[in-house]
Amino acid sequence: MRCLGKHRSQLSEQPLDGETHYNFANTANRFGLYNLSNAELKSAEYLGFNRDILGTLNSKNSGYLSDPEELDVNQYQRFTILQTNLNRLLKSGDSILDIGGGHGILSQFMPDNLYFLVEPSVNGISGLKLPFSDNSFDAVVTCHVLEHIAADAREMFIDELVRVSRNNVLIFNPFKNKELNELERLQLIFEVTKAEWAKEHMDCGLPNIEETTNYLSSKDLSFTIREYGDIYTSVATTFMSYFAGKFYGADLVKINRHLNKKYDQLGNSKYPVNIMIAITKD
Numbered sequence: 001m002r003c004l005g006k007h008r009s010q011l012s013e014q015p016l017d018g019e020t021h022y023n024f025a026n027t028a029n030r031f032g033l034y035n036l037s038n039a040e041l042k043s044a045e046y047l048g049f050n051r052d053i054l055g056t057l058n059s060k061n062s063g064y065l066s067d068p069e070e071l072d073v074n075q076y077q078r079f080t081i082l083q084t085n086l087n088r089l090l091k092s093g094d095s096i097l098d099i100g101g102g103h104g105i106l107s108q109f110m111p112d113n114l115y116f117l118v119e120p121s122v123n124g125i126s127g128l129k130l131p132f133s134d135n136s137f138d139a140v141v142t143c144h145v146l147e148h149i150a151a152d153a154r155e156m157f158i159d160e161l162v163r164v165s166r167n168n169v170l171i172f173n174p175f176k177n178k179e180l181n182e183l184e185r186l187q188l189i190f191e192v193t194k195a196e197w198a199k200e201h202m203d204c205g206l207p208n209i210e211e212t213t214n215y216l217s218s219k220d221l222s223f224t225i226r227e228y229g230d231i232y233t234s235v236a237t238t239f240m241s242y243f244a245g246k247f248y249g250a251d252l253v254k255i256n257r258h259l260n261k262k263y264d265q266l267g268n269s270k271y272p273v274n275i276m277i278a279i280t281k282d
Contacts, residue, residue, distance in 0.1 A: 003027055012124030015131040018049030024123065026057055034064040036122065039104020042115040043123075046095065065108055069260045070253050073237045075105075076260045078143055078274070081228055082172060083109040085276060086139060089168045094138035097164060099127040100145035128157055132164045140165040143172045144274075146207045148200050154207060155215055162221065162279065169279040174201075175209040177231070182206055185235060193242045209275060216279065223279045227272035 007024040014020050025040035038061050041054050068076060083106075086096065095114040098106050104117040116137070118125045125131065127145065140161045149157050161169045176182060183202060190198040209225075216223050241256075 004031070008122065008124040010124075012120075012126075015123075015125045016047060018044040018047035021047065021123075022049055022053065022057070029057060029060055032064075033103065034061045035066055035105050035108070036103040037061050038065060039098075039101070039107050039115070039117045040123065042104070042107045043117050046114045046116045066105065068105075068108065069257050071105070071256065071260070072241050073256050073260055074234055074241070076256070077229065078172065079106060079109050081274070081276070082106060082141060082143060082170065085170055085226075085278065086110060086113075086141070089278075090139055095136075097130075097132070097137040097140045099130075099140065099142040099161065100148070101141075101143070106141065106143075127160060128153060130160050130164050134163055135166040136164045138166050139168040139170065141170045141172070143170075144174065144197075146171065146173045146212075147204055148197075150204055151207075154212075158212075158215065162219070162281065165279075165281060167281055169277075169281075171212075171277040171279070172274055173277075174206055175212070175275050176206045180231065185231075189235070189238060192239065195242075212277065216277070221279050221281070223277055226276040226278070228274045228276065229272055231272070 004024075004027065007020070007027055010020050011017075011024060021040050021044035025037045025044065028034075028037035028040060037057070041058055041061070045051065045054055068079070071079070090096070090110075090113060092112040093114065095116070096106070096110060097116050097118065098104060099118045101117050101119055103122065104115070104119070107115040107117070117123060118127050118130065120126045127142070128149075142161060146154060146157070158171070161171070174182075186198045186202045189195060190202070213223065213225070
């Protein structure tokens with residue numbers, strides 16, 4: 001949409017202008033992009049924009065936001081895992097920077113926290129050169145982003161996450177597994193679904209966990225590692241969502257609701273689909 005592109009261009013030039021974020025939120029609301037509108041309102045709030053004005057538009061979004069339990073099951077699991085980890089680290093009112101967060105649905109899982117969205121394809125703000133001063137946010141989150149960044153830029157990206165974080169950084173990502181052929185799997189997914197994310201994964205290559213943690217160690221950063229999910233379940237539900245969404249949209253909502261209520265990816269697996277690196281700044 002041309003008007004959304006105009007806002008994206010404006011925000012790339014004025015990323016810390018609360019009124020510009022509010023105007024984007026207002027346009028997103030008019031086009032029915034309520035999740036994005038909500039995230040941009042939260043971003044404007046973080047920047048100190050007038051809360052009374054924000055409240056008026058927020059009421060227009062109320063009741064139209066996505067029902068979390070109807071989200072794609074893989075997306076829902078990611079958000080609930082992030083929510084669980086963030087709730088361990090933050091208290092009400094603490095701030096979150098969500099880098100590569102799409103339309104900002106994470107903000108709906110953390111309603112009691114300040115929130116700011118960075119998504120170059122949506123609001124024109126790049127995670128490779130963040131417009132914030134050092135130690136600006138209590139937590140910085142990036143979910144399924146590292147594999148979309150060129151390999152030679154990943155260390156610079158991590159440096160930016162750490163720089164703007166006051167305390168915590170969560171990098172939640174798929175990594176290479178020596179026992180699995182991720183290229184074959186991604187080629188199959190792309191061949192069947194034509195999903196652009198699968199093509200980007202192939203083009204950039206999945207990051208290597210040893211290389212990533214070695215770099216963190218070289219920077220004297222403390223971190224823990226947790227594994228989540230199962231690769232076979234993830235691939236199966238990826239195809240399930242594609243075919244059910246293509247032919248049986250209403251039934252897909254029922255399936256997502258059931259799986260999101262009854263199944264979680266917090267258990268152990270021989271082939272985890274995601275790894276959480278939780279960095280703590282001293």
